[in-house]
Amino acid sequence: MTADIVLDVRGLKTVFHAVDGAWPAVDGVDFTVARGEILGLVGESGSGKSVTGFSLVQLIDPPGEIVAGQVLFGGTDLRAASEDELRRLRGDRIAMIFQDPLMTLNPVLSVGEQMTEAILEHRRCSRADALAQAAAALARVGISSPEARLKQYPHEFSGGMRQRVAIATALLNDPALIIADEPTTALDVTIQAQILYQVQKLSRETGAAVIWITHDLAVVAELADRVAVMYAGRIVEIGAADVVLDRPRHPYTLGLLNSSAAMVEPGARLHQIDGVAPRIDSRPSGCPFRPRCTRSLAVCADVDPPPQAQDGRTLRCHNPVPA
Amino acid sequence: MTAPLFELRGVAKYFRGKTTLAERILALAGRRQPPATLRAVDGVDLTVAKGEVLGLVGESGCGKSTLARIATGILAPTAGEVFYQGRAVAGLRGRDRLDYLLKVQMIFQDPYASLDPRMRVSRIVGEALAVHKLLPRREIDGAVDRALREVGLDLAYRDRYPHQFSGGQRQRIGIARALAVKPDFLVCDEPVSALDVSIQAQVINLFMDVRARHGLTYLFVSHDLGLVRHISDRVAIMYLGRIVEIGPAASVFADPAHPYSAALIKAIPSAARRKAGFEPLQGELPSPLAPPPGCPFHPRCDHAMPACREIRPELAEIAPGRSAACHLHTAPKVA
Numbered sequence: 008m009t010a011d012i013v014l015d016v017r018g019l020k021t022v023f024h025a026v027d028g029a030w031p032a033v034d035g036v037d038f039t040v041a042r043g044e045i046l047g048l049v050g051e052s053g054s055g056k057s058v059t060g061f062s063l064v065q066l067i068d069p070p071g072e073i074v075a076g077q078v079l080f081g082g083t084d085l086r087a088a089s090e091d092e093l094r095r096l097r098g099d100r101i102a103m104i105f106q107d108p109l110m111t112l113n114p115v116l117s118v119g120e121q122m123t124e125a126i127l128e129h130r131r132c133s134r135a136d137a138l139a140q141a142a143a144a145l146a147r148v149g150i151s152s153p154e155a156r157l158k159q160y161p162h163e164f165s166g167g168m169r170q171r172v173a174i175a176t177a178l179l180n181d182p183a184l185i186i187a188d189e190p191t192t193a194l195d196v197t198i199q200a201q202i203l204y205q206v207q208k209l210s211r212e213t214g215a216a217v218i219w220i221t222h223d224l225a226v227v228a229e230l231a232d233r234v235a236v237m238y239a240g241r242i243v244e245i246g247a248a249d250v251v252l253d254r255p256r257h258p259y260t261l262g263l264l265n266s267s268a269a270m271v272e273p274g275a276r277l278h279q280i281d282g283v284a285p286r287i288d289s290r291p292s293g294c295p296f297r298p299r300c301t302r303s304l305a306v307c308a309d310v311d312p313p314p315q316a317q318d319g320r321t322l323r324c325h326n327p328v329p330a
Numbered sequence: 331m332t333a334p335l336f337e338l339r340g341v342a343k344y345f346r347g348k349t350t351l352a353e354r355i356l357a358l359a360g361r362r363q364p365p366a367t368l369r370a371v372d373g374v375d376l377t378v379a380k381g382e383v384l385g386l387v388g389e390s391g392c393g394k395s396t397l398a399r400i401a402t403g404i405l406a407p408t409a410g411e412v413f414y415q416g417r418a419v420a421g422l423r424g425r426d427r428l429d430y431l432l433k434v435q436m437i438f439q440d441p442y443a444s445l446d447p448r449m450r451v452s453r454i455v456g457e458a459l460a461v462h463k464l465l466p467r468r469e470i471d472g473a474v475d476r477a478l479r480e481v482g483l484d485l486a487y488r489d490r491y492p493h494q495f496s497g498g499q500r501q502r503i504g505i506a507r508a509l510a511v512k513p514d515f516l517v518c519d520e521p522v523s524a525l526d527v528s529i530q531a532q533v534i535n536l537f538m539d540v541r542a543r544h545g546l547t548y549l550f551v552s553h554d555l556g557l558v559r560h561i562s563d564r565v566a567i568m569y570l571g572r573i574v575e576i577g578p579a580a581s582v583f584a585d586p587a588h589p590y591s592a593a594l595i596k597a598i599p600s601a602a603r604r605k606a607g608f609e610p611l612q613g614e615l616p617s618p619l620a621p622p623p624g625c626p627f628h629p630r631c632d633h634a635m636p637a638c639r640e641i642r643p644e645l646a647e648i649a650p651g652r653s654a655a656c657h658l659h660t661a662p663k664v665a
């Protein structure tokens with residue numbers, strides 16, 4: 008491992024307890040993110056993206072439980088960290104951005120109040136200094152007349168601006184790691200494009216490692232340096248964006264990429280993946296993608312394919328798409 | 331060109347703007363302000379030919395859903411007229427009006443909210459047939475089964491309730507319900523936006539199959555430009571309640587005439603853009619309560635000229651079959 012690795016996740020497993028058993032939402036996930044790198048985490052609804060994000064910062068409440076694995080951040084295992092240590096890390100070294108910016112922003116405080124609050128909680132400086140830093144942070148995400156904006160309340164901003172305020176707040180203390188869960192899904196394409204552009208720029212400038220969770224492959228294709236594709240609680244393919252997206256080897260990755268309208272002539276039938284993703288409590292034995300897979304072999308029904316490094320990526324498949 | 335199946339002439343829909351808490355407090359203090367008018371749809375002309383797919387795109391709040399609801403007769407326009415098969419919809423009564431309401435069916439974005447949770451699938455799909463006595467009672471079951479088979483739903487599911495289905499299956503139920511009454515025109519408002527990528531392709535294929543089989547006409551509303559390009563013959567681009575460009579999908583996407591269309595098309599995320607590096611469109615969507623004077627796009631437009639700040643460009647033909655509302659095309663450039 009190089010010294011540049013910010014986060015190293017190994018064998019992470021998170022279950023949800025129910026009357027009829029403990030169902031794994033995240034089922035043995037391994038990945039790393041390096042300094043200045045954007046990892047795109049993609050997958051269908053229910054594949055375990057958000058639970059992965061929350062598990063990293065140990066924000067899993069009952070009936071959920073993290074039952075296995077390590078989350079190494081700067082050499083310490085966050086699973087073993089105390090609640091105090093975790094609280095100090097979150098909002099400082101580790102920032103989270105959610106789909107709904109109001110999860111980060113407090114509606115009854117002005118933007119300036121909450122941004123200075125976020126700075127003073129983790130740093131020792133004067134209030135005037137903190138305000139200046141807050142204004143600079145707003146300017147960095149493309150908000151004009153930031154001094155005037157600091158006096159306003161979250162409801163006085165449009166959805167896209169509010170998300171930018173949430174991002175600026177998350178970035179205040181120059182976090183080493185940013186976990187962003189579908190932050191542009193609710194926004195318009197032109198506003199989404201602005202935010203993607205700014206996040207990319209910030210990660211390059213500050214060296215922050217970013218985990219960008221989304222179901223939109225096109226967003227990942229544009230933004231991410233590396234891509235992890237999740238299905239039924241596992242990462243089925245992970246590698247450099249150029250490798251995974253330009254030459255997918257897992258049948259599911261290929262199916263997802265091919266189902267885009269851009270892959271066929273206008274008006275032609277889209278290449279669809281038949282069937283639906285299994286529910287958490289009824290995942291098939293063997294490879295969870297098997298019921299929908301066009302390449303399945305007899306072994307796929309019995310043996311869950313383990314992660315294997317090959318062809319510049321890590322894959323979980325018994326019969327990968329030929330290179 | 332044959333007479334259009336469907337036509338909007340000068341259609342507008344105004345809403346009384348919602349007052350904010352601050353405004354209500356001011357009002358209590360006696361500093362009452364006149365209630366603002368929100369022009370959700372502000373003078374739209376368009377035609378849809380029989381058998382055609384017209385895609386309608388634009389950013390959130392530009393009036394797409396309002397226009398779709400006007401087209402299906404769910405909402406009455408504040409001004410302007412809606413024509414179906416050459417007849418003004420507002421003047422239709424009795425059997426004629428029912429006929430219009432049945433021939434023009436709507437497919438909603440949220441398949442869950444649009445299905446009655448207490449009804450079994452068979453009843454949801456057969457209800458319009460029964461209520462309007464379109465078929466003798468004993469024939470309804472057969473018609474429901476045909477509609478379910480058509481959308482690829484197992485007949486074993488006919489007695490289940492909506493919550494027992496996945497999102498994609500629920501959207502299929504919505505499509506079966508629309509098809510059961512044998513419509514001519516489907517108005518689809520973001521019909522796949524709530525679905526997973528792999529399921530979107532299934533439902534889009536279903537829309538195209540059904541269209542081919544029954545010769546249906548579509549108004550297809552979406553903010554997903556890739557999908558709209560794929561499914562549409564013609565595309566209309568909306569901004570703040572108005573159509574700013576309309577024309578054949580292939581030519582609009584290849585060579586957009588309006589700067590906003592160009593910006594939207596450029597904003598489609600893609601791997602190519604990562605490699606190329608690009609500068610996104612700046613600025614926010616203005617509020618429809620206080621649209622900018624002149625061309626509503628001018629505050630975000632790179633090409634804005636003095637005239638753009640004052641004179642509102644009208645939608646005008648710029649090439650055969652193509653129209654745009656932009657001074658770059660209609661007014662001589664100021665030297």
Ligand SMILES: Nc1ncnc2c1ncn2[C@@H]1O[C@H](COP(=O)(O)OP(=O)(O)OP(=O)(O)O)[C@@H](O)[C@H]1O
Pocket residue numbers: 023032050051052053054055056057058059070071222286287
């Ligand atoms: N609080 C909870 N209680 C029980 N099960 C849960 C809970 N939260 C998540 N799950 C289950 O865990 C699985 C993974 O959920 P998760 O929210 O991580 O999916 P996701 O990939 O983020 O999907 P989406 O794209 O819809 O956000 C799902 O099957 C879900 O049903």
Ligand SMILES: Nc1ncnc2c1ncn2[C@@H]1O[C@H](COP(=O)(O)OP(=O)(O)OP(=O)(O)O)[C@@H](O)[C@H]1O
Pocket residue numbers: 345346347348368369370388389390391392393394395396397553618
């Ligand atoms: N019943 C209503 N009362 C007041 N305002 C309304 C009403 N319905 C819609 N509006 C307003 O009209 C404008 C257009 O709304 P509409 O739902 O048609 O937009 P849209 O283009 O469908 O947006 P989206 O992409 O978010 O679905 C918005 O500003 C909206 O707030």
Ligand code: SF4
Pocket residue numbers: 257258259294295296297298300301302303304307312323324325326327
């Ligand atoms: S392991 Fe088998 S079933 Fe699973 S994706 Fe690979 S080929 Fe398909």
Ligand SMILES: [Mg+2]
Pocket residue numbers: 056057058188
């Ligand atoms: Mg999620």
Ligand SMILES: [Mg+2]
Pocket residue numbers: 394395396519
């Ligand atoms: Mg809408």
